[in-house]
Amino acid sequence: MVTILYFARLKEALGTAREELALPQGVANLGGLRASLASRGDAWTRELAQSKSIKAAVNQEMAGPDTPLKDGDEVAFFPPVTGG
Amino acid sequence: MAVRIQTEDFDLGAETAAMRRGNPAIGAIASFVGVVRDVNEGDAVSEMTLEHYPGMTEKSIEDIIEQARGRWKVLDALVIHRIGILKPTDQIVLVIVASAHRGDAFAACEFIMDYLKTRAPFWKKEKTAEGARWVDARVTDDAAAERWKSNAGNS
Numbered sequence: 001m002v003t004i005l006y007f008a009r010l011k012e013a014l015g016t017a018r019e020e021l022a023l024p025q026g027v028a029n030l031g032g033l034r035a036s037l038a039s040r041g042d043a044w045t046r047e048l049a050q051s052k053s054i055k056a057a058v059n060q061e062m063a064g065p066d067t068p069l070k071d072g073d074e075v076a077f078f079p080p081v082t083g084g
Numbered sequence: 085m086a087v088r089i090q091t092e093d094f095d096l097g098a099e100t101a102a103m104r105r106g107n108p109a110i111g112a113i114a115s116f117v118g119v120v121r122d123v124n125e126g127d128a129v130s131e132m133t134l135e136h137y138p139g140m141t142e143k144s145i146e147d148i149i150e151q152a153r154g155r156w157k158v159l160d161a162l163v164i165h166r167i168g169i170l171k172p173t174d175q176i177v178l179v180i181v182a183s184a185h186r187g188d189a190f191a192a193c194e195f196i197m198d199y200l201k202t203r204a205p206f207w208k209k210e211k212t213a214e215g216a217r218w219v220d221a222r223v224t225d226d227a228a229a230e231r232w233k234s235n236a237g238n239s
Contacts (some may be wrong), residue, residue, distance in 0.1 A: 008135055008207035009218040040223060053221075060140035062203070076205075080221030083134070083165060083206025084118050084177050084197065 004035075007078035008044060010054065013047045023069060030056055031065025033075065053080055085153075085161050087145045089136060091168040096146040096215050103160050103182050110159050110182040114189035116197050122172035127212040132219075134176070137205035141165075142209065148199040152181070155195070156188040163196065165206065195232055202229040 004019050011017050018053035024036045034056070048054060057076040058067050069075065100113055106187040122129055160182040167193045179196050183189040232239060 005137070007137055007205065008209070056141055057137075057205075060143055062144075063140075074139070078137070078205060079207065079218065081202065081205050082208045082219045083136070083204050084200040084223050084225075 002069060002073045002075055004033075004037075005074065005076040007076065009079045010047055010077055015043070016073070023071070027069070029065065029069055030058060030063055030067040030075065032067060034065070034077070037077075050078050054078070055080055085146075085149050086163075087142050087149070088139060088162075088164045089138075089141055089167055090164065091166060093166070094164045096128050096178060096180075099162055099164070099178065099180055103162060103180060107159055107182065109184060111184045112186040112189040113180060114184045114186065114193040115181075116177075116179045116193055117175055118177035120170050120172050120174045120176055125211060127214070129210045129212055130170065131169060131171050132208050132210040133169050133216075134165075135207045135209070136165075136167050141205050144204045145196075145200060148196055148203060151199070152195050154194040156184055156192040157185075158188060159183055161192070161196065162203075163200070165200075165204070173227070198225075198228045198232060200223045 001018050001022055004021055006014050006017055027033050027036050034048055038045050055078055056063050057068065059074050096117060100115060101152060104110055104113060120132060145163050152158055152161065154186050158181055162180045164178040179193050181189045181193040202225050210219055211218055
């Protein structure tokens with residue numbers, strides 16, 4: 001199982017802030033997980049499409065699509081940051 | 085070195101005094117205060133809400149301070165970032181850097197702020213007459229952070 005967190009615009013559009021998910025068959029990295037989530041349809045497909053500028057973190061470190069995933073990881077998807 | 089994420093306001097004078105008294109080697113203190121503006125993208129803003137990623141936000145700012153310490157001679161640094169609901173004229177963010185000399189303090193303070201803008205997980209949602217909207221990231225903020233990559237610093 002991995003924990004997936006969603007923030008800001010993404011959290012509102014998807015209607016969820018957090019979920020626990022067993023890594024789907026064949027999903028070994030962050031890019032694979034994003035593609036799998038994007039295949040859920042509706043807002044998931046729209047918001048997580050490759051064309052969307054979405055950032056991600058694994059275990060609270062910024063991470064790219066090739067970052068490997070394992071059981072127990074905390075994954076987060078969010079829009080580009082706008083603090084300060 | 086300290087990072088605080090809080091809903092409460094902060095006091096630049098009190099924080100600077102505390103830092104100064106904590107270390108007699110300090111010869112220069114540079115600070116930056118970010119403030120909520122009443123206009124963004126041409127629309128009047130009456131209020132904004134700051135969201136963050138508890139845990140990662142603190143870690144990412146601590147990492148930015150560590151990077152600054154690797155480039156300049158930093159004796160102490162403090163970052164306070166507010167979250168929750170803020171209104172125009174409210175303070176949002178405070179960066180204070182103390183060094184022996186001003187060059188290090190100025191540069192490290194600006195570096196920390198530029199990196200925070202593009203790397204620390206915060207998101208602003210602002211309220212305008214047309215309703216609430218999430219603020220889009222700015223290309224100019226990316227450019228401000230990028231320029232430090234080709235700049236070896238002054239040390």
